[in-house]
Amino acid sequence: MNNRKVRVRFAPSPTGPLHMGGVRTALFNYLFAKKNNGDFLLRIEDTDQHRYVSGAEEYIMKSLEWCGLKVDEGIREGGPHSPYRQSERKGIYKQYADQLVESGDAYYAFDSAEELDRLRHDAEANEQNFIYNATTRLNLRNSFTLSTEEVRQKLDSGEHYVIRFCMPEDQVVTEEDIIRGEVSFKTSLLDDKVLYKSDGMPTYHLANVVDDHLMKITHVIRGEEWLSSMPLHVLLYRALGWKETMPRFAHLPLILKPIGKGKLSKRDGDKMGFPVFPLLWTDPKSGEISRGYREDGYFPEAFINMLAFLGWNPGTEQELFSLEELTENFSLERVGKSGAKFDPEKAKWFNHQYLIRKADDEIAELFVPILESKGIKCPLNKDKLVHICGLLKERVDFISELWDQSYYFFQAPTAYDAQFTKKRWKQDTNQIIEEALKFLNTLDDWDAVALKEKFSDYVNEKGWSFGSVMNPLRLCLVGAGIGPDLFEIFAILGKKESIQRINSALETIHI
RNA sequence: GGCCCGUUCGUCUAAGGGUUAGGACGCAAGAUUUUCAUUCUUGUAAUAGGAGUUCGAAUCUCCUACGGGCUACCA
DSSP: OOOOOOOEEEEOOOSOOOHHHHHHHHHHHHHHHTTTEEEEEBBBBOOOGGGGOOOHHHHHHHHHHTTOOOOSBBBBOOTTTTTOOOGGGHHHHHHHHHHHHHTEEEEEEOOOOHHHHHHHHHHHTOOOOOSSTTGGGSSBBBBSSSHHHHHHHHHHHHHHOEEEEEEOOSSSSEEEEETEEEEEEGGGGGGOOEOOTTTBBOHHHHHHHHHHHHHTTEEEEEEEEGGHHHHHHHHHHHHHHHTTGGGGEEOOOEEEEESSSSSHHHHHHHHHHHHHHHSSSEEEEOOOOBTTTTTTTOOOHHHHOOOOOOTTTOOSSSOOOHHHHHHOOOGGBBOOOEEEEOOOOHHHHHHHHHHHHHHHHHHHHHHHHHHHTTTOSSSSSHHHHHHHHHGGGGGGGSGHHHHHHHHHHHOOSSSOOOOHHHHHHTTTHHHEEEEEEEEHHHHOOHHHHHHHHHHHHHHHTOOOHHHHHHHHHHHHHHHOOOOOOOHHHHHHHOOHHHHHHHHHHHHHHOO
């Protein structure tokens, strides 16, 4: 229909921390934009002053940044359509509301919130619906029932008013959704939505349509919760005379609770022990803290990859995609229609995949702060730490879990796992270990491979079973039945420390 | 209640009328291993139900059921 440059926007309200569903919406917008060499804008929709939460805006930007979603135009980046915060655009909406009134597509209404509430309640009591539209507007206080004179007078006297869209009486609005195909709505069932509030602010609907038009947005990609307002928006574009450049719509399926019914909420995360927000969030009022994916140890690449697969798939069997690869392969046509239950286990799996693909030295670097938090200060040379990380990364999903797998490298055992001891430390074990210790003392080449070879020969020579020697030795060095190849542990610990640990164990363990 | 959207293994999903309905997560078993893991192999398990259209339906149509969203001077 035209070859305008693709421009999409992510338009959250700063009413709290950005939910992972919101991040996914941002991600899909970003991917679509970049795939089509377009622009990705961030617009803050803060037309509701009551729900404004301080810090939310900053949080949104930090979250996108952490995820690697670079914004082309936004409140911080600026751009040709500044400002990008709707509260700062307040002045530009009124003229469009006025335009609609003039063309007869909107009208003034003076009903109080209480009056309308009462009508809704009454209708509900009678198992009816109250809809402010053609069926009722002639019984209410508005430009239809009041004379031009009266309306003028009320307006001039400063009485509170709103501007409502005049929903056509009997039309069918049909619009193509990129994900869902054609969707139709009967206007007789829709209501005369408020476009302009009595506080002088536009509602979401007006501001959204006006800004998308002014900012030359070509595709509106948003959550399914907006699908029902698509006809209103379509009608607004038409009424405003912007039919030709109206963006195309794509409504994304929702992210649902892992178990049970309904969409994913903050509660579910608390209950089941997973984050629903990208970053840690401290509520400015209550001080309540919500965990974040970042702080929980997720890599942004893993988080993004996981999110992308909630509702989208490439149609191949590849599951691991970098942001660049996602961008290359993304298409709205491959986004599913149905809501996706979030699976925290799969999220961990994604993180594991990214973790094991990281270079050992990078992992080591990330592990250092955790070691320091445990009071371990550069206990080993860097090579050894890198080696440890390489040895153990397969076993964990998060960097922080490395500690549970490796603590014995940094501190000698102070206790010995009772169960393992019982199972592996037999009557003759002390004697065997003492002999083995003598042999180990004679060895100077304390390299894992050499050690393994020489010690294995020795064990064979003595006619011992491997298990009867190795398991107790593991207990001596580690204090428990965990860890990688024992000779690797020997090598990393070094001869002196290894011998010392065996001696201590021999002194401590009695059966 | 009304309107709109949806429904393939427990979960994420593939299969654009013809496949033994495929993959991944999870779970289970086996193999490997000096422990614990890893790894490898195998298994587990699905087209919501009912009508139609068709030689043939997971795929198209309708009905039912179930799920979800919206129904504010909130976004």
